[in-house]
Amino acid sequence: MWASLMLPLTTDDTVDFGRLRQQVETLLTAGLDGVYAHGTAGEFQTLSEAEFDQINELLAGACEAARVPFQLGASHPSAQLSLDRVRRAAALSPSAIQVILPDWLPLNEQEVVAFLTGVATAADGVPLVLYNPPHAKTQVGPEFLVEVARAVPTLVGLKSAGGDEAWFGRALESGLSLFVPGHHLASMTRLGAHGSYSNVAALSPAGAVRWSEQIFADPDAALDLERRIGEFFAEYVVPLQSAGLSNPALDKFLAEVGGWAEVGTRVRWPMEFAKQEQVEAARPAARRLLPELFQSSW
Structure with a gap:
């Protein structure tokens, strides 16, 4: 169970590093398997290179002091800028580096292997995780995933939407760790x-940890909680998604509903974000439907 950093922003879109530091400190006490930066929820595509480096140094320093594993996203729509980010991230010795495939034009299979091979060289031995969400222009299916894993030995994980039993049966042949959306973790386990780079951890980091433990200790109860998470998402998250809010805006909405850190709903211009009244409407429903996520112990 891994949680993402989210950017606390001021009204002029500046990153509030004081609030970000407090967010990191809260995550480090939640019992998570690790914390990562620069996924979709971290709005990586909006960061300047100076912001990217400053966030990396903050997270790496805090995680090393607390002895909590951390991963760094080094993604960029440009292959060339992504390589630069990979080199700088690798210097901080994260547990792994997450990357997307270059995103302006789709790649053929030879280009996918060439890109990941180049990234592996730039990472200088640091393991890689491929982030391949449904909206990526280049989709790596389970059959091709087996070939990619064979061609790039330091690729250790895939972050994706997962799939059905047949999808997992083939994807598992790759030998990679398969990370899936947080709200499907019980059924997909x-x-x-x-594991998951989890949107449920965006709602409640400590609650998501308890749920991940329950998946093995009491799988039927964990599936029931997943069902209720689905009910909450259907009523309060899907309408925002249907209205056009981006995934970072939805993750920040969840964090504000959970109230575990001063993240704020604002996402960087020109993207829209949830209104405070929408947060306030969802808070009592979250605690009514999902009390396990908000209590101090089971």
């Missing part, structure tokens, strides 16, 4: 998923 039964199919072979290994």
